Amino acid sequence: EAQVTQNPRYLITVTGKKLTVTCSQNMNHEYMSWYRQDPGLGLRQIYYSMNVEATDKGDVPEGYKVSRKEKRNFPLILESPSPNQTSLYFCASSLKRDGYEQYFGPGTRLTVT
Amino acid sequence: GENVEQHPSTLSVQEGDSAVIKCTYSDSASNYFPWYKQELGKGPQLIIDIRSNVGEKKDQRIAVTLNKTAKHFSLHITETQPEDSAVYFCAAGGRDDKIIFGKGTRLHILP
Numbered sequence: 001e002a003q004v005t006q007n008p009r010y011l012i013t014v015t016g017k018k019l020t021v022t023c024s025q026n027m028n029h030e031y032m033s034w035y036r037q038d039p040g041l042g043l044r045q046i047y048y049s050m051n052v053e054a055t056d057k058g059d060v061p062e063g064y065k066v067s068r069k070e071k072r073n074f075p076l077i078l079e080s081p082s083p084n085q086t087s088l089y090f091c092a093s094s095l096k097r098d099g100y101e102q103y104f105g106p107g108t109r110l111t112v113t
Numbered sequence: 114g115e116n117v118e119q120h121p122s123t124l125s126v127q128e129g130d131s132a133v134i135k136c137t138y139s140d141s142a143s144n145y146f147p148w149y150k151q152e153l154g155k156g157p158q159l160i161i162d163i164r165s166n167v168g169e170k171k172d173q174r175i176a177v178t179l180n181k182t183a184k185h186f187s188l189h190i191t192e193t194q195p196e197d198s199a200v201y202f203c204a205a206g207g208r209d210d211k212i213i214f215g216k217g218t219r220l221h222i223l224p
Contacts, residue, residue: 004156035214040122042216043157043202058211090156097211099145099164104156 002027006091006105013081014113021076021108023091031097032074033058034066036087037107043090049074050097081112115140117205119215127223132193134218136203137185143205146179146186147212151200161188165207190220198222 004025013019025032033048035058045058049068063085065077074093078085089108094100116139126132138146144165149157163170163177163186170177174193179186186205190197200219206212 040216042119043214045211048211092156098206101147101159101162102149102157102212104149104158106156107154 002103004091004093004103004105006089006108008108009106010109012111012113015082016080019078019081019110021078021089021091021110023074023076023105024072025074025091025093025103026072027093027095027103028071029093029095029103030071031095031100032068032091032093033102034064034074034076035090035092036060037090038087046076046089048097078110081110083112086110086112115143115205115213117203117213117215119203119218121218122216123219123221125221125223126193128193128195130193132188132190132197132220134188134201134203134220135185136187136205136215137183138205138213139184140205140207141181141184143184143207145206145212146177147204147206148175148177148188149202149204149214151202151217153199157202160201193222195222195224 034046035043047066049055091105092102094102119136147162150160151157176189203215
């Protein structure tokens with residue numbers, strides 16, 4: 001089954017404790033991205049990757065890091081989480097960036113206390 | 114940069130009636146306009162998309178219209194059913210440019 005998986009689905013952590021949210025897709029897609037969803041603000045892009053070893057900032061990259069060492073995986077790293085990073089996070093992938101359907105993961109709800 | 118405005122933010126319609134969600138975009142170079150549906154506890158899923166070389170596209174009860182001159186596009190859902198209750202996102206993108214999402218519309222189908 002073609003899908004995007006994310007782990008964990010739910011995470012409660014404390015300020016400053018490094019965490020990683022994993023994302024994996026099995027569709028051989030070139031393009032992957034991370035979004036955060038907050039009430040009233042919709043989906044905002046954090047980082048994206050056009051292909052392996054090619055990552056770039058989205059609209060709200062501060063406080064986040066990503067890596068793309070393999071085509072299927074695109075982890076999101078929070079080196080020192082803060083309460084304003086409490087949000088619902090989605091990973092997405094598509095064949096290419098421009099004009100292709102994006103497939104979203106199920107989401108990771110992160111709470112930073 | 115590109116901006117996508119979506120209205121209304123919340124919409125309640127009686128079951129069986131039609132629902133219309135409208136979006137405007139700022140970048141005239143945009144040529145791809147997808148609509149995503151997000152059900153509770155799930156990630157958004159594409160329900161229909163339209164490209165700038167057509168003005169309308171229909172898929173069963175769902176249709177999208179595009180007015181490139183006015184830079185706006187709309188989602189039309191006819192004969193609404195309870196399972197249509199969800200959050201809907203419009204988006205716009207194009208050549209050498211990323212997809213920008215609207216802020217979403219929460220659609221309630223009233224019994």
